[in-house]
Amino acid sequence: xxxxxxxxxxxxxxxxxxxxxxxxxxxxxxxxxxxxxxxxxxxxxxxxxxxxxxxxxxxxxxxxxxxxxxxxxxxxxxxxxxxxxxxxxxxxxxxxxxxxxxxxxxxxxxxxxxxxxxxxxxxxxxxxxxxxxxxxxxxxxxxxxxxxxxxxxxxxxxxxxxxxxxxxxxxxxxxxxxxxxxxxxxxxxxxxxxxxxxxxxxxxxxxxxxxxxxxxxxxxx
Amino acid sequence: xxxxxxxxxxxxxxxxxxxxxxxxxxxxxxxxxxxxxxxxxxxxxxxxxxxxxxxxxxxxxxxxxxxxxxxxxxxxxxxxxxxxxxxxxxxxxxxxxxxxxxxxxxxxxxxxxxxxxxxxxxxxxxxxxxxxxxxxxxxxxxxxxxxxxxxxxxxxxxxxxxxxxxxxxxxxxxxxxxxxxxxxxxxxxxxxxxxxxxxxxxxxxxxxxxxxxxxxxxxxxxxxxxxxxxxxxxxxxxxxxxxxxxxxxxxxxxxxxxxxxxxxxxxxxxxxxxxxxxxxxxxxxxxxxxxxxxxxxxxxxxxxxxxxxxxxxxxxxxxxxxxxxxxxxxxxxxxxxxxxxxxxxxxxxxxxxxxxxxxxxxxxxxxxxxxxxxxxxxxxxxxxxxxxxxxxxxxxxxxxxxxxxxxxxxxxxxxxxxxxxxxxxxxxxxxxxxxxxxxxxxxxxxxxxxxxxxxxxxxxxxxxxxxxxxxxxxxxxxxxxxxxxxxxxxxxxxxxxxxxxxxxxxxxxxxxxxxxxxxxxxxxxxxxxxxxxxxxxxxxxxxxxxxxxxxxxxxxxxxxxxxxxxxxxxxxxxxxxxxxxxxxxxxxxxxxxxxxxxxxxxxxxxxxxxxxxxxxxxxxxxxxxxxxxxxxxxxxxxxxx
Numbered sequence: 001x002x003x004x005x006x007x008x009x010x011x012x013x014x015x016x017x018x019x020x021x022x023x024x025x026x027x028x029x030x031x032x033x034x035x036x037x038x039x040x041x042x043x044x045x046x047x048x049x050x051x052x053x054x055x056x057x058x059x060x061x062x063x064x065x066x067x068x069x070x071x072x073x074x075x076x077x078x079x080x081x082x083x084x085x086x087x088x089x090x091x092x093x094x095x096x097x098x099x100x101x102x103x104x105x106x107x108x109x110x111x112x113x114x115x116x117x118x119x120x121x122x123x124x125x126x127x128x129x130x131x132x133x134x135x136x137x138x139x140x141x142x143x144x145x146x147x148x149x150x151x152x153x154x155x156x157x158x159x160x161x162x163x164x165x166x167x168x169x170x171x172x173x174x175x176x177x178x179x180x181x182x183x184x185x186x187x188x189x190x191x192x193x194x195x196x197x198x199x200x201x202x203x204x205x206x207x208x209x210x211x212x213x214x215x216x217x218x219x220x221x
Numbered sequence: 222x223x224x225x226x227x228x229x230x231x232x233x234x235x236x237x238x239x240x241x242x243x244x245x246x247x248x249x250x251x252x253x254x255x256x257x258x259x260x261x262x263x264x265x266x267x268x269x270x271x272x273x274x275x276x277x278x279x280x281x282x283x284x285x286x287x288x289x290x291x292x293x294x295x296x297x298x299x300x301x302x303x304x305x306x307x308x309x310x311x312x313x314x315x316x317x318x319x320x321x322x323x324x325x326x327x328x329x330x331x332x333x334x335x336x337x338x339x340x341x342x343x344x345x346x347x348x349x350x351x352x353x354x355x356x357x358x359x360x361x362x363x364x365x366x367x368x369x370x371x372x373x374x375x376x377x378x379x380x381x382x383x384x385x386x387x388x389x390x391x392x393x394x395x396x397x398x399x400x401x402x403x404x405x406x407x408x409x410x411x412x413x414x415x416x417x418x419x420x421x422x423x424x425x426x427x428x429x430x431x432x433x434x435x436x437x438x439x440x441x442x443x444x445x446x447x448x449x450x451x452x453x454x455x456x457x458x459x460x461x462x463x464x465x466x467x468x469x470x471x472x473x474x475x476x477x478x479x480x481x482x483x484x485x486x487x488x489x490x491x492x493x494x495x496x497x498x499x500x501x502x503x504x505x506x507x508x509x510x511x512x513x514x515x516x517x518x519x520x521x522x523x524x525x526x527x528x529x530x531x532x533x534x535x536x537x538x539x540x541x542x543x544x545x546x547x548x549x550x551x552x553x554x555x556x557x558x559x560x561x562x563x564x565x566x567x568x569x570x571x572x573x574x575x576x577x578x579x580x581x582x583x584x585x586x587x588x589x590x591x592x593x594x595x596x597x598x599x600x601x602x603x604x605x606x607x608x609x610x611x612x613x614x615x616x617x618x619x620x621x622x623x624x625x626x627x628x629x630x631x632x633x634x635x636x637x638x639x640x641x642x643x644x645x646x647x648x649x650x651x652x653x654x655x656x657x658x659x660x661x662x663x664x665x666x667x668x669x670x671x672x673x674x675x676x677x678x679x680x681x682x683x684x685x686x687x688x689x690x691x692x693x694x695x696x697x698x699x700x701x702x703x704x705x706x707x708x709x710x711x712x713x714x715x716x717x718x719x720x721x722x723x724x725x726x727x728x729x730x731x732x733x734x735x736x737x738x739x740x741x742x743x744x745x746x747x748x749x750x751x752x753x754x755x756x757x758x759x760x761x762x763x764x765x766x767x768x769x770x771x772x773x774x775x776x777x778x779x780x781x782x783x784x785x786x787x788x789x790x791x792x793x794x795x796x797x798x799x800x801x802x803x804x805x806x807x808x809x810x811x812x813x814x815x816x817x818x819x820x821x822x823x824x825x826x827x828x829x830x831x832x833x834x835x836x837x838x839x840x841x842x843x844x845x846x847x848x849x850x851x852x853x854x855x856x857x858x859x860x861x862x
Contacts, residue, residue: 006735006818030814032737032782034763035581054227059763059784061816093735096798096815118786120759124285124509146761147418164288164418167759167786199788199820201733 004064005204006093008057008116008169009074010038010142011086016056019078023060026069031060036144036169037126055142057169061093071207080208087208089171091116091201112202114209115177119168119184120146121196126166132187133170136180139209141170171203224280228273235567236272240265242560243538250553251545257537259469264534267473267526268568275523276573279407281516286495287411289503294357294412295419303361304354311353311436313490314408315346319483320399320657328392336451341444345396348443349436353409356435360416360428367431368633368641374438375626381445391618393444394685397437398657401649403524404487406571409433410646414582426740426781427638429582433571434645437688466537473533477525480532484524492517527570528654535659543666547611554608554667562604563597565660566687569653572596575646583764583781587639591698592647599694600651603686607664610682614673618682625689632696637706640699647691652684660687732794733786733820736801737763738813740781746801747785753800754793759786782813788820 009019013035020031038055062070067090074080074088119129126143133141144167172180181198190196243261247253290310297303315321325338325345352374359365382390409432417428466472495513499505505513546553566572572593579587603621610616633641664683668674734755738746740762747758761784789797798815807813 006816030737032763032784034761034784054224061814091818093816093818096795096802096817124506128506128508144761146759148759165759167761197788199731199733201818201820 004062004093004095005067005090007060007062007067007070007088007090009060009080009086009088010036010055010057010169011078013054013056015078015086016058019074020058020060022073022077023062023070026073027066028060028062028070031058033058034144036142038140038142057142057144061095062090067205071205074207082208085208087171087206089114089116089206089209090204092204112204113174114171114203114206115174116201116203117170117172117177117181117184117198118201119170119188119190119196119198120148121166121168121188123164123166125188125196126168129166129168129184129188130170132183133168133180135187136183137176138170138172138180141168143168171206171209225273225277228276229269231573232269232272232276232568235564235573236265236269238564239561239568242564243542246542246546246557250550250557251542253538253541253545254467256467256469257541260466260472261534261538263469263473264530264538267530267534269530271523271526271528271530272568272570272573273523274519275403275527275570278516278518278520278523279411279570279574280577282513282520283407283516284411285505285509285513285516286491287408288415289495289498289505291412291415291419293498293502295361295416300358303357307354307357308350309494310412311350311439312346313494314405315349315400316342317487317490318400318402318405319487320402320654321345321396324392324396324399336447341396341447344443344447345400345440348439348441349400350439352435352439352442353432356432357416359435360413360432361420363420363424367427367638368630371431371434371438371633371641371645372630374435374442375630378438378441378445379626381442381449385445385448387618389444389448391682391685393441394682394688396440396444397649398652398684398688400440401433401437401571401652402487403527403570403654404484404491404520405436406433406650406653407574408491409436410571410574410578414578417582424638424741426583427642429578430639430642430646432646433649434642434692437649466533473529476529476533480528481525484521484528488517488521488524531654531658535655536662539659539662540666543663543668544670547667547670551612551671554612555605558604558608558663559601561660561663562601562687565655566597566600566651566691567593568655569651571650571653575643575650579643583639587643592643592695595694595698596647596651596691599647599691600656600687602694603690604660604664604683606690607683607686608667611664611668611671611674618685621686622689625693629689629692629696632693632700635703636696636699637703640695640702644692644695644699647695648688651691652688656687657684731788731820732791733818734789734794734797734801734815735818736785736787736798736805736807736813736815738783738785738805738807740783742805742813743783743785746783746805747787749800749804750785750787750789750797753797755787755789755797760784761786 009016011019016033020028020033023031034057036055036057071088079085080088117133121129123145130138130141130143146165146167148165170180177200181200184190184198188196190198240262244258247258294303294306294310297306321342322338325341328336328341329338356370359367359370385393410430413432414429417425420428466475499510542557546557576589576593579589579592606621610618610621629644633644636644661683734750736746736750743758743760747760750758763782763784787797794817798817801807801815805813807815
């Protein structure tokens with residue numbers, strides 16, 4: 001059983017390839033890229049209907065030991081510690097390995113400073129969900145276009161219709177996570193069956209998260 | 222960076238080379254009236270802003286509208302409803318196309334009134350409707366392969382072409398170019414991508430393209446039938462004498478109201494249909510409906526600015542350059558035509574939209590840069606060929622068209638299936654408003670100054686050439702692509718033995734099991750995981766690397782992947798992973814992987830443990846907690862549904 005951290009990076013469209021290339025030179029074996037939309041908030045842009053920004057999400061399984069070097073590279077070469085240069089965060093994972101089965105209890109991370117809240121909703125509701133989360137203190141998020149597993153129906157062509165979904169990914173400090181979680185839960189009325197699910201992943205390390213503004217405001221106000 | 226700025230950046234990258242080349246020509250080769258130069262620059266600016274706003278509108282409005290319509294179409298319960306609705310969509314998007322009306326009026330005048338303009342508009346729209354309906358049935362039914370379908374369609378054209386005059390053949394190709402306009406193409410592209418996404422499955426990627434190609438066959442067949450039925454064979458006309466407009470601002474202001482009316486009418490039927498269906502059926506949430514409405518406003522504004530810029534700034538410039546070069550440096554025509562074709566096509570609105578669709582639908586697997594270069598090369602050769610045709614009297618249009626279409630039919634069976642759809646689409650996409658004004662004006666200017674050329678006949682052929690060449694060039698690329706891919710090892714499917722077991726007791730912890738598999742295998746993967754006890758699954762399309770990397774002309778080509786997120790009981794996650802691993806043969810190089818992440822979850826009335834034992838204790842005080850257990854998150858095992 002091998003493990004390490006699964007590093008998610010969210011960058012502008014077109015950058016993920018070069019990032020993956022660099023990571024592969026550093027010993028990361030595989031990575032998967034999918035397209036998403038970032039949702040940094042701006043009231044004017046929202047009014048004009050142009051508040052989304054196109055992003056790519058790169059998911060890499062990074063072995064123990066490579067992680068530090070990789071974060072260093074993200075800072076030095078992609079300047080991720082600066083604003084609007086993308087974000088990265090780590091979630092612990094273990095690779096399934098049939099040769100080496102370990103006991104099935106995961107070593108629970110008790111010291112995760114951040115949490116990644118993932119909400120899966122019907123297509124089109126991602127922006128609204130982001131709005132509720134933001135009202136509860138979330139800074140930004142990424143919307144991915146996903147689909148659920150299909151259910152065959154009695155249409156003329158026996159299609160397996162795949163329900164289209166929005167998958168909203170929000171990384172927040174652990175202290176503010178429950179508030180955001182509750183806001184999404186009640187705001188998006190997740191208690192209704194089939195309206196969506198919400199789950200959380202522990203986040204061990206983050207880079208580039210833009211949280212400064214809220215606290216600055218608090219100090220000034 | 223906001224979206225609009227991104228669009229402006231994207232558009233300017235394709236527009237700047239055009240501006241630079243044209244300015245270079247005006248300073249070195251030909252003398253141009255300063256008014257025309259200034260208007261060209263101003264037109265370029267309008268084009269830049271207009272196209273950026275238009276593309277934004279397409280994103281916000283056209284894509285979601287296409288998506289809803291596709292949903293409606295695919296979920297038809299009877300063949301009749303599906304046929305009627307798809308026909309209606311094709312008919313409505315075409316009937317209001319301004320270019321088609323203009324062309325029909327020209328044909329009415331040229332035929333001495335035998336073919337009425339309105340009849341021609343309706344016949345062509347019905348042709349598009351019919352082909353869209355056939356294309357939809359083909360896509361959803363999946364019995365006839367796309368190359369075969371297109372081969373049959375071209376076969377019909379070939380048969381009919383023996384029965385009609387050369388003029389009507391040219392008019393047919395022209396009306397095909399006119400119907401694949403700035404508005405129709407993005408809508409049809411969006412519709413197709415959504416249809417194929419709803420259909421899903423192994424061929425989802427290749428099914429995402431090709432409908433524009435299907436659609437463009439409709440008008441050709443319709444016009445030829447019209448000619449045969451009405452007995453009309455000859456078309457005569459005198460080309461308008463060219464007088465460049467004078468002044469800088471006044472021609473632009475003069476164009477504006479007409480363009481606005483045209484664009485408004487063109488947008489009307491689809492908008493009306495959408496809001497009508499929204500009131501009755503879709504019931505889109507208010508926020509999203511507002512977004513679509515905003516998007517439609519952007520689409521209209523963008524289109525008006527764009528077309529005004531092209532009509533007032535680019536048309537005269539094209540004529541002037543064509544005339545002067547033909548007059549003074551006749552031998553340079555093919556060279557200049559080649560260079561113009563190379564870059565002008567990238568300014569076409571639909572090319573941007575198609576590029577974006579390719580990126581979205583293939584998750585970035587098909588290298589966009591290569592497609593763009595190949596498309597440019599095809600159009601460049603087409604325009605250079607057209608120039609040769611104008612210069613040398615014995616070179617006829619069908620010398621290019623017949624071998625070209627034959628080559629595309631043959632190549633379509635040997636090329637990568639995704640490229641076949643993209644290639645046929647590219648034909649319709651390339652013959653958009655910029656080609657129809659700027660390039661056509663350039664060709665007409667050149668023809669007017671060449672004593673042996675006929676402006677009417679030689680002018681018509683340009684659009685047909687531009688529509689044919691990229692089909693051949695992109696399919697050739699697809700052939701190389703397929704050869705490369707065949708050299709890579711393949712995954713063999715294995716069969717599964719069902720064994721679902723549910724564990725007694727309360728679920729304490731959840732894992733998020735993540736499986737990365739090849740595209741098309743996700744359905745199978747979810748089935749296996751459900752048998753092994755996993756709950757719901759969420760699937761993302763992505764592209765990945767790891768294992769074999771493939772290179773084509775130094776551009777890296779990545780494999781398409783599907784990523785499946787599944788929440789499972791910690792006690793079962795190992796079993797789920799094991800089944801997936803064995804039955805999808807995930808161990809091998811480049812075949813996929815499966816891993817687990819600790820998770821807490823909220824589902825249908827759910828408590829969450831944010832990945833930690835400590836948190837579970839905290840959650841007890843949570844008002845949301847205690848209502849139910851984690852078991853409710855997991856859907857009932859199959860059979861219980």
